[in-house]
Amino acid sequence: MNKTVTEKIIAEYLKPIFGFALKRCRNIQDAEDLSQEIAAKAFRMLLIRNDISDVDKYIWTVAHNTLSSYYRSNAKTIITAPIDESAERIADPSSSAESDDSESTVSRLYSEIAYLSGIQRRIVIAYYFENRKQADIAKELGIAVGTVKWHLFEAKKELKRGVSMTREYGKLKFDPIKFKGCHNDGTIGTKGHNRNFFRSALTQNIAYLIRDRYKSVNEIADELGVSPVYVESEVTYLEKYGFLQKKGEKYISSFIINIPDEHTIKLQDEIYSRAAELIADELFDGLTESGMTVPRRT
Numbered sequence: 001m002n003k004t005v006t007e008k009i010i011a012e013y014l015k016p017i018f019g020f021a022l023k024r025c026r027n028i029q030d031a032e033d034l035s036q037e038i039a040a041k042a043f044r045m046l047l048i049r050n051d052i053s054d055v056d057k058y059i060w061t062v063a064h065n066t067l068s069s070y071y072r073s074n075a076k077t078i079i080t081a082p083i084d085e086s087a088e089r090i091a092d093p094s095s096s097a098e099s100d101d102s103e104s105t106v107s108r109l110y111s112e113i114a115y116l117s118g119i120q121r122r123i124v125i126a127y128y129f130e131n132r133k134q135a136d137i138a139k140e141l142g143i144a145v146g147t148v149k150w151h152l153f154e155a156k157k158e159l160k161r162g163v164s165m166t167r168e169y170g171k172l173k174f175d176p177i178k179f180k181g182c183h184n185d186g187t188i189g190t191k192g193h194n195r196n197f198f199r200s201a202l203t204q205n206i207a208y209l210i211r212d213r214y215k216s217v218n219e220i221a222d223e224l225g226v227s228p229v230y231v232e233s234e235v236t237y238l239e240k241y242g243f244l245q246k247k248g249e250k251y252i253s254s255f256i257i258n259i260p261d262e263h264t265i266k267l268q269d270e271i272y273s274r275a276a277e278l279i280a281d282e283l284f285d286g287l288t289e290s291g292m293t294v295p296r297r298t
Contacts, residue, residue, distance in 0.1 A: 006046045010039055013059055020063055038066045112162035114227040115218050120155045121229075123148055173225030176205045189241075197243060202226065203234055207243065211257045214250035 017038050022031040042062045052058045113124060119141070126132045126140075127148075134152075138145045182195040191197070198204050202224070209215065209223055217235060221228040235251050238244045245254045260268065 001046045001050060001052070003047060006043060009046065009055060009059075010043050013042070014039060017059075017063060020060075021067075024067060034067065034070050037070075038063045041066055108163050109159060111227070112159050114229045115162055115221070116155055116158055118232065120151050120158070123151045124155050127152060167222055169225040170209075170223035172205050172209060172223055176201050176224075177208050179204050191241065197238065197241060202230065203238065206231065206234055207238070207253045207255075208257060210244070210251055211253045214247055214252045216250045220251075 014035070018031060018035040021035040021038065022028065025031040025034055042059045045058075045062065046052065046055070113121060116124060122141070123137055126137045127134065134145050134148045138148045141148070178201070179195075179198055182193070182198055184194050188194075198207065205224055206220055209220060215223070217228050217232045220235070221231045224231070235244055239246050239251065243253065243255060244251045
């Protein structure tokens with residue numbers, strides 16, 4: 001790129017670059033140093049490359065990558081960096097991480113966003129991923145701008161806490177249960193048999209997990225090893241049709257889940273075998289009289 005054109009472009013970006021750095025550094029001196037480094041790198045790269053179709057995107061990619069280097073050179077990781085920067089880097093795939101640690105943390109942040117409350121998740125996605133103004137978000141959600149700011153503040157705290165903790169998953173993550181049967185007492189509703197509500201492994205294991213105690217969406221998600229986003233939609237649906245009860249932000253199954261022990265299973269087998277012996281002959285005779293061909297046991 002022509003030097004004169006490059007100088008003009010960088011001059012236009014000096015103030016935005018400094019604002020970018022000031023927002024992410026602890027003091028003005030560090031911000032000045034970082035902004036100068038970003039500008040110098042961008043200037044050099046624009047001079048030697050002629051294939052840059054989107055200058056704005058390229059300059060901010062250089063800014064993000066330079067900031068990543070700045071954090072590492074100061075013996076920091078992205079976890080201790082401002083959460084604004086982490087969220088922005090997630091939202092911008094072009095600002096790819098330059099180390100395995102950065103990639104790992106970005107991936108972790110993706111997961112932790114799912115653990116935010118429904119409204120916080122919507123606000124974070126709208127603000128960081130969709131680059132929408134806080135006033136527009138507030139208008140859409142029907143809340144005050146100050147409330148949006150508060151949710152963003154609380155979300156940052158939750159994300160920082162989340163990425164620094166170790167989540168422990170339960171046995172159901174790798175060894176899920178499966179309903180053997182599902183029964184109705186009374187008239188079947190418009191949605192059909194109860195089994196229609198428990199066709200997936202997810203709904204069955206949610207109901208099983210909270211059969212005897214209340215748990216939150218996040219607690220259920222941790223136990224099952226799935227995203228809270230999917231758990232949230234399922235528990236809302238099951239509660240709507242009366243299969244779960246909600247107390248505060250926690251849920252419990254509202255129907256009986258029978259878990260027979262080894263003794264009960266053995267007893268059931270004996271009962272069924274005895275019953276079969278009692279009715280087998282009569283059943284065979286009845287079927288034969290009806291004209292059906294029934295093979296006789298040998």
